[in-house]
Amino acid sequence: MASSREAGARSRSEGQATVASTTTTRIHDCPSAQPDMAGARPFGVLAGSVDAVRIAFFKRDAMQNFDWRQRFGTPEATQVFRFAARCEKSACGHYDDAADKCSLASRVATALPPVTDALPPCLIRPSCRWHAEQGSAVCLRCPQVTTMIPAGQGPLQSIAAPTEPHTDEVLLR
Ligand code: SF4
Numbered sequence: 001m002a003s004s005r006e007a008g009a010r011s012r013s014e015g016q017a018t019v020a021s022t023t024t025t026r027i028h029d030c031p032s033a034q035p036d037m038a039g040a041r042p043f044g045v046l047a048g049s050v051d052a053v054r055i056a057f058f059k060r061d062a063m064q065n066f067d068w069r070q071r072f073g074t075p076e077a078t079q080v081f082r083f084a085a086r087c088e089k090s091a092c093g094h095y096d097d098a099a100d101k102c103s104l105a106s107r108v109a110t111a112l113p114p115v116t117d118a119l120p121p122c123l124i125r126p127s128c129r130w131h132a133e134q135g136s137a138v139c140l141r142c143p144q145v146t147t148m149i150p151a152g153q154g155p156l157q158s159i160a161a162p163t164e165p166h167t168d169e170v171l172l173r
Contacts, residue, residue: 033085
């Protein structure tokens with residue numbers, strides 16, 4: 001979503017019924033991060049089709065012996081991978097300080113349709129802020145999320161609001 005980093009600041013949040021305890025005191029990862037953020041590492045690769053991108057989640061040993069920074073350390077790498085990184089909370093435009101939650105996680109969980117019937121095998125779930133706040137509802141929708149999405153009028157573009165789109169693309173972070 002938004003070039004939230006450029007767009008500025010805000011906060012994050014907590015969860016629902018299936019959500020883990022307090023999110024405020026834990027360190028969480030953002031699951032739609034940029035490769036230059038603290039703690040960044042890819043956890044899935046874009047797959048599917050142009051019209052229906054789906055994240056193929058990495059297995060635990062997928063990145064062993066692969067120095068992704070050497071070839072994929074630039075922002076364009078989000079066209080290939082989904083990255084996780086340390087949640088920046090108020091430094092991110094999607095963070096809702098008042099609710100102390102990630103507003104993007106909420107929009108993904110409520111405004112996008114589920115694309116799978118079962119929880120994806122995701123390596124970052126124990127530290128994922130979206131899951132901590134929204135529970136399994138967001139995981140069933142997460143595989144359709146790409147961090148860098150083309151400009152347009154689709155559901156991904158809609159949830160990318162309220163941040164201002166770039167010239168021809170929108171960043172879901
Ligand atoms: S599948 Fe769930 S745990 Fe994994 S990144 Fe998406 S929201 Fe987070």
